[in-house]
Amino acid sequence: MSAASWRRAMNAEAAARMPARPLPTQPSVVVGIDPSAPTTSRWLEFLRRELSVRHVVVLVGVLIYPFVASPFFTYQIGAQALALGLIALSLTLLAGYGGMVSLAQMTVAGLAGYLVAIFGESAATAISLNWPWWVAVPFAVALAVVFATAVGWLSVRTEGIYTIMITLAIGMALFYLAQQNYTLFNGHQGFNQLFPPKIGDVDFRAPVPFYYLALACALVGYFFVKHLVRTPFGVALQGIRDNPRRMRALGYNVMAHRVAAYALAGALAAVGGVLITWYNNRISPGSMGLGVMINILVIAVLGGMKRPIGAFVGAIVFVLLQNFAIDLVDRERFNLVIGGVFLVIVLSSRDGLLGLWAMVRSRFSLQSRNTNQWRHP
Amino acid sequence: MSRAWTTFWTLVIGVPLAAFIVWALSDNALLFFVTLLNGLTLASLYFIVAAGFTLVFGLMRNVNLAHGSLYLLGAYSGWLVGDATGSWLLAVATGFVTAAVLGLLLQLLVFRSMQGQDLRQTLVTIGLSIVLADVMLWIFGGEIYTFDPPSWIYGSTTLPVVETYPTYRLVVLLLSIVIGLALWWLLARTRVGAMIRAGVDDRGMLAASGVNVQLVFALTFAIGAGLAGLAGVVGGSALSIAPGEDSRYLLASLVVVIVGGMGSVSGAAIGALLIGSAEQFGLAYAPTYGVVFSFVIMVLVLAFRPRGIMGRAAA
Numbered sequence: 001m002s003a004a005s006w007r008r009a010m011n012a013e014a015a016a017r018m019p020a021r022p023l024p025t026q027p028s029v030v031v032g033i034d035p036s037a038p039t040t041s042r043w044l045e046f047l048r049r050e051l052s053v054r055h056v057v058v059l060v061g062v063l064i065y066p067f068v069a070s071p072f073f074t075y076q077i078g079a080q081a082l083a084l085g086l087i088a089l090s091l092t093l094l095a096g097y098g099g100m101v102s103l104a105q106m107t108v109a110g111l112a113g114y115l116v117a118i119f120g121e122s123a124a125t126a127i128s129l130n131w132p133w134w135v136a137v138p139f140a141v142a143l144a145v146v147f148a149t150a151v152g153w154l155s156v157r158t159e160g161i162y163t164i165m166i167t168l169a170i171g172m173a174l175f176y177l178a179q180q181n182y183t184l185f186n187g188h189q190g191f192n193q194l195f196p197p198k199i200g201d202v203d204f205r206a207p208v209p210f211y212y213l214a215l216a217c218a219l220v221g222y223f224f225v226k227h228l229v230r231t232p233f234g235v236a237l238q239g240i241r242d243n244p245r246r247m248r249a250l251g252y253n254v255m256a257h258r259v260a261a262y263a264l265a266g267a268l269a270a271v272g273g274v275l276i277t278w279y280n281n282r283i284s285p286g287s288m289g290l291g292v293m294i295n296i297l298v299i300a301v302l303g304g305m306k307r308p309i310g311a312f313v314g315a316i317v318f319v320l321l322q323n324f325a326i327d328l329v330d331r332e333r334f335n336l337v338i339g340g341v342f343l344v345i346v347l348s349s350r351d352g353l354l355g356l357w358a359m360v361r362s363r364f365s366l367q368s369r370n371t372n373q374w375r376h377p
Numbered sequence: 378m379s380r381a382w383t384t385f386w387t388l389v390i391g392v393p394l395a396a397f398i399v400w401a402l403s404d405n406a407l408l409f410f411v412t413l414l415n416g417l418t419l420a421s422l423y424f425i426v427a428a429g430f431t432l433v434f435g436l437m438r439n440v441n442l443a444h445g446s447l448y449l450l451g452a453y454s455g456w457l458v459g460d461a462t463g464s465w466l467l468a469v470a471t472g473f474v475t476a477a478v479l480g481l482l483l484q485l486l487v488f489r490s491m492q493g494q495d496l497r498q499t500l501v502t503i504g505l506s507i508v509l510a511d512v513m514l515w516i517f518g519g520e521i522y523t524f525d526p527p528s529w530i531y532g533s534t535t536l537p538v539v540e541t542y543p544t545y546r547l548v549v550l551l552l553s554i555v556i557g558l559a560l561w562w563l564l565a566r567t568r569v570g571a572m573i574r575a576g577v578d579d580r581g582m583l584a585a586s587g588v589n590v591q592l593v594f595a596l597t598f599a600i601g602a603g604l605a606g607l608a609g610v611v612g613g614s615a616l617s618i619a620p621g622e623d624s625r626y627l628l629a630s631l632v633v634v635i636v637g638g639m640g641s642v643s644g645a646a647i648g649a650l651l652i653g654s655a656e657q658f659g660l661a662y663a664p665t666y667g668v669v670f671s672f673v674i675m676v677l678v679l680a681f682r683p684r685g686i687m688g689r690a691a692a
Binding site: 101154157158161162164165166168169170172173176177180181182183290294297298301332333335336338339340342343346347350 | 438440442487495496497499500501503504505507508510511512514515624628631632634635639664665666668669671672675676679680683684
């Protein structure tokens, strides 16, 4: 599609949802980037502005969750949703704030998982280099970020729908490469016995420590994105999303901003990829196949891409459906359920579950219609 | 691009390519020609699938990511009819009609109401492809189905140089040429084709000049979807039908169309030729890295012509 019509579509959506977004003109942005303020007070200011009662409630909730939930719920539901949510968050950053829908985020995550397997320890001793985890993981994440930057460099030449197709093609190409290459990717069987490390007395293989590891990464990612979209870079990125031509005329390097967004999102996806690899204890081409790539998009869209929390909401719903769709329908028919739910959400709401929630709230509470309930938290 | 750059790139790409051809011919001419023919026949299959994809995109700006599902649906329904009647030609017709009807329904019931919302349309096609793939897996299971084409196209033909070659592949090649010519005739010589071309260039003006754009859209979607279904039967007869073929052909048409240029039928032909031969030559000469060749082609094209070889900036 043309740049103009894409922009029109994005602008139309932006107009409909305007108050839901952090506006670049809000004075808080200026406070957030005031270079003269000392770092600590800037952070306090940031926390004061960002944290509200419901944040504290959710935070306390996720912290005590492993003590009230069974190991199954802690590990299979909690940790998996956090890791998947982190990957989906990278897509939210790209698509919701940058206007670039990339399907290759799972590919970046899968590559990070593969690199952890290649650099670290695995059952495939002929390939794995057996580096200690504190060398292997940073290396894997760094290389995955390099790959994400390359993907970004390629796909920012295109706009809108083209981006989806090109990132899809890149992801599938890497999938087939991993499937056919035995010297590096170990073919279709991939790598097994990839375990999270033991640090001191804490064994991250156990459900509760792993849950907290995933939670820590997810929280850092969440607040990182929340902070990023208020920085000059983040505001410029949103400007580019809404009107690239105007931003170019203002002197912004549109391409560099977009590539940088890919790199940052790549870092989030890579960390999520390492987590999900440790969660599964294995990685294979199927871990980054078409179905999984689309699952990440489904998660991000299901939750809503206008706010970072949407990625995690979507991930929780997705993981719950994945685990309990068996009770509703036949075990094999999970894709039908998730595809159907996805279709219903896409057809009925413009912004996933968060959009539905906002619609429900504005319909049932007359009082809050006058107060600014759309405001960004 | 200046003339010096054109020369430079012609040399950079052309010289190694020529060197490879000379080496391959002197090393094993038979293998080279068989691979070339394989590449051509695969390209014909890709062209049939991608032509429908690019036609729909060119007119409606709708990236139909359920195109692979239409392919598989055409294949399965064609198999059912072919199995019941024993007629392969009837199976091909069924594949076309089933996919075309589904495409028509999709356009009328779903996409028509979200005209201009490209991202939502794409998301809906993704959801549809998930649901369709699972429904087909439900009905037909994971087994592999094979067609039973008539004997006159199933044997082998004696050709110069390559000696014997499966007749069926030549039929596919011929069929794609016929389809290509038919599409060209439809687009260049008929009134409907003129409307479609006008719609590709400027939707708004076409509607303003009194043409029922929705009708043109529905027709184009039906033709595009039907081509995918037809390719399902034709491709299913060349290889087999199994779950997962949908994403394979979706990827193929994506890459072909990205390389050739979105919305251009001639671009789809060029892209299919490049990707089909790259895949087959990759398979024959460097089996492990076969996929990488088509990827490298895509990267090169994107880096220098972001809209594809025949692509142009749309209004």
